[in-house]
Amino acid sequence: MSIRGTTCVLGVALAAILSLPAAVLSAPSLCLSSHPANDLLGTYPLGSDGLFELGFIHSVSRTPVIDAYRIDGKGIVQTSEIFLAHGAGLPSGIDELNATGWRHENGQFILDLDRPIGTMIVRIQPEYKNTLHIADQSITLASLGQPALRIQACDPSE
Numbered sequence: 817m818s819i820r821g822t823t824c825v826l827g828v829a830l831a832a833i834l835s836l837p838a839a840v841l842s843a844p845s846l847c848l849s850s851h852p853a854n855d856l857l858g859t860y861p862l863g864s865d866g867l868f869e870l871g872f873i874h875s876v877s878r879t880p881v882i883d884a885y886r887i888d889g890k891g892i893v894q895t896s897e898i899f900l901a902h903g904a905g906l907p908s909g910i911d912e913l914n915a916t917g918w919r920h921e922n923g924q925f926i927l928d929l930d931r932p933i934g935t936m937i938v939r940i941q942p943e944y945k946n947t948l949h950i951a952d953q954s955i956t957l958a959s960l961g962q963p964a965l966r967i968q969a970c971d972p973s974e
Contacts, residue, residue, distance in 0.1 A: 894914075914929050937966055938964065
């Protein structure tokens with residue numbers, strides 16, 4: 817291929833890349849920092865859908881809970897809470913703040929939500945098995961050695 821042909825191909829490729837939406841060019845990420853010091857502990861890229869989950873053992877019912885989230889713009893939005901047993905601190909119906917649905921499926925209660933969270937502060941205790949689930953990766957949050965974490969949407973390129 818001639819220099820002119822190569823330049824033309826590169827120009828077309830660059831134009832195609834530049835025309836992609838910003839969301840496609842940089843998938844959302846989560847930044848985990850110590851709290852309250854705010855020392856960055858890690859940046860975790862999410863899939864293009866911006867989804868992640870936090871799992872834990874509920875302190876009262878002693879049963880597993882999964883809270884599902886997505887990155888929406890620059891903030892975190894909770895999309896559901898999935899749990900096995902009712903108890904103090906767990907939802908009991910559709911009347912929860914920002915609830916969009918409530919159902920019982922496969923032995924689990926599922927509260928659908930559209931709840932803006934922004935930045936999250938999560939207290940970590942090893943006995944509650946706090947775990948961050950991102951795509952095919954699970955991170956035991958106690959392994960980060962912090963009693964509390966700040967979890968927020970971030971752009972690692974900034």
